[in-house]
Amino acid sequence: MQLRKIVSIIVVAFTMMITAFAAQAEKIKVAGIYTVPVQQKWAGTLHRALVEAEKAGQIDYVFSEKTANTDYVRVMREYAEGGAQLIVGEAFGISREARKVADDYPQIAFLMGDPGEEHGDNFSVFDNYIHEPCYLMGVLAGSMTKTNKIGMIGGYPIGEVNRLFNAFMAGARSVNPDVEFKVSFIGSWYDPPKAKEFAFAQMESGVDVLYAERAGVVDAAREKGIIAFGNVNDMNKEENGTDVVVASALWHMEAAINNAIADVKAGKFEAENYKEWTMMQKGGASLSPFYEFDAKVPAAAKAKVEELTAQIMDGSFEVEIIDEQPKSTF
Numbered sequence: 001m002q003l004r005k006i007v008s009i010i011v012v013a014f015t016m017m018i019t020a021f022a023a024q025a026e027k028i029k030v031a032g033i034y035t036v037p038v039q040q041k042w043a044g045t046l047h048r049a050l051v052e053a054e055k056a057g058q059i060d061y062v063f064s065e066k067t068a069n070t071d072y073v074r075v076m077r078e079y080a081e082g083g084a085q086l087i088v089g090e091a092f093g094i095s096r097e098a099r100k101v102a103d104d105y106p107q108i109a110f111l112m113g114d115p116g117e118e119h120g121d122n123f124s125v126f127d128n129y130i131h132e133p134c135y136l137m138g139v140l141a142g143s144m145t146k147t148n149k150i151g152m153i154g155g156y157p158i159g160e161v162n163r164l165f166n167a168f169m170a171g172a173r174s175v176n177p178d179v180e181f182k183v184s185f186i187g188s189w190y191d192p193p194k195a196k197e198f199a200f201a202q203m204e205s206g207v208d209v210l211y212a213e214r215a216g217v218v219d220a221a222r223e224k225g226i227i228a229f230g231n232v233n234d235m236n237k238e239e240n241g242t243d244v245v246v247a248s249a250l251w252h253m254e255a256a257i258n259n260a261i262a263d264v265k266a267g268k269f270e271a272e273n274y275k276e277w278t279m280m281q282k283g284g285a286s287l288s289p290f291y292e293f294d295a296k297v298p299a300a301a302k303a304k305v306e307e308l309t310a311q312i313m314d315g316s317f318e319v320e321i322i323d324e325q326p327k328s329t330f
Contacts, residue, residue: 138171151202159323192216
């Protein structure tokens with residue numbers, strides 16, 4: 001009798017283990033919806049993470065790009081009706097409408113770029129929180145400027161961009177209280193010629209270091225022979241930044257995406273803010289290598305960055321999040 005009981009327990013345990021493995025091995029259907037081409041670096045960050053999950057055998061992935069806000073809700077509903085179990089995208093211009101779609105499909109998980117709060121039981125949000133490596137870049141920029149004038153060129157003065165600029169400025173001031181800033185927004189997410197024009201104007205005012213939040217700035221820095229710092233993707237390698245871009249603040253979505261996939265598979269996905277998944281401690285952000293600038297970065301600045309990185313990772317140093325629009329100081 002005792003042996004039969006033991007065998008029964010073993011069988012139950014084995015069955016549970018096999019079931020758990022099967023759940024993990026089972027692919028889920030995931031849809032990505034982007035308002036811009038996947039070559040654009042914000043959408044590209046999401047797209048690459050989902051492609052990697054597909055390569056790992058975790059998901060079946062389909063996507064739509066260049067989807068206008070006026071057409072976005074229709075595409076969301078089509079994927080929902082088509083069997084998608086997780087929909088990933090951006091709801092910045094359609095927050096209210098996207099939440100209504102989530103309400104209509106409570107069995108589907110939504111992970112959407114959105115500056116607002118999570119909604120209901122199935123609408124999770126994320127934003128771009130790479131302010132920590134931006135602070136580290138500021139430490140480098142403040143240490144490397146010779147004119148004490150740093151230029152910053154972004155797309156729009158929204159929270160997602162403002163917090164990066166403010167962190168960069170705080171990092172620079174922490175090592176160089178005399179540094180001044182020229183802040184410009186080009187009114188576009190992708191207009192390299194315009195960004196380049198703004199960069200030239202800033203350099204005429206004495207700027208000798210640039211923060212390239214938008215594409216086009218690095219080209220201007222190259223033409224004038226000054227250094228720059230990159231944003232979201234590795235601009236040294238991906239935007240012709242060799243000998244120009246000292247470092248880039250990188251955004252990674254693999255950890256966040258993998259967490260969402262695992263929760264959907266386990267049947268425990270719930271509405272939450274994925275903010276922490278886009279920060280350094282959970283692998284959502286990092287500072288790129290210095291590449292050919294490794295020997296050119298001042299030793300004290302490099303040591304400071306290493307010290308601060310360790311403190312950010314163990315939680316003993318926190319970079320303040322400031323979403324208010326930064327202003328030029330000269």
